[in-house]
Amino acid sequence: MYLEYSEAPIQEKIQAIKQASHNLAFMWDKLKPILIDASKSQEEKDMINAVDSYILQYHSFDKNSFKFRYPIDKDYNPILKDEERIDIVNLKERMTELEHFFSGADGKLDYLQECKYEQEKYLQEIEAEMKAEYEAEMRANIQGY
Structure with a gap:
């Protein structure tokens, strides 16, 4: 999404x-x-703050994305310590929420980008029309002398 x-x-x-x-x-x-820039309502900003919390929690638990991909680190030490447990059901629910958020955010950003494109295109058309009318009027005035 950042790239796009x-x-x-x-x-x-x-x-x-x-x-x-x-x-x-x-x-x-x-x-x-x-x-945040695309968010207009407080509800949207609150949702971004909730997502912020999820992401920062996930990041603090797994900074290098190893814990959910590998059972051991590069030195063959277990990634998860004995006292660490992951509530898979809760994790799945939170990931589903994040997927819904990002899917919706992508749709909104895509829509806003399309609106901006259409607005710019419309303004260019109006500008071209105004220029053509101005030039036609100037030619008519010059021919009238």
């Missing part, structure tokens, strides 16, 4: 992706301002 909807130059986007690697908090920090 950010107005940052492409080189900045590429650098952000390289720098982020599997760091959810880093990428969320890039995307969050775009979502």
Whole structure:
């Protein structure tokens, strides 16, 4: 979403992706301002804050995205400690909520981007019409002398 909807130059986007690697908090920090800017209601902003909490909790638990992908680290040590347990049912529910949020946010940003494009296109058409009318009037005035 950051790549598609950010107005940052492409080189900045590429650098952000390289720098982020599997760091959810880093990428969320890039995307969050775009979502806040597109949010008009307090309800939407509250939802972004809830998502912020989910992402930061997930990131603090699994900073390098290893815990949910591998049972051991690069030195063959167990990733999860004996006292760490994951409530899979709760995790699935939260992930479903996040999927719904991001799907909706993507749809909204896509809609807003399309509206902006249509508005710019309409303004260009009006500008072209005004220019053509002005030029036609100027030609008529010149021919009238």
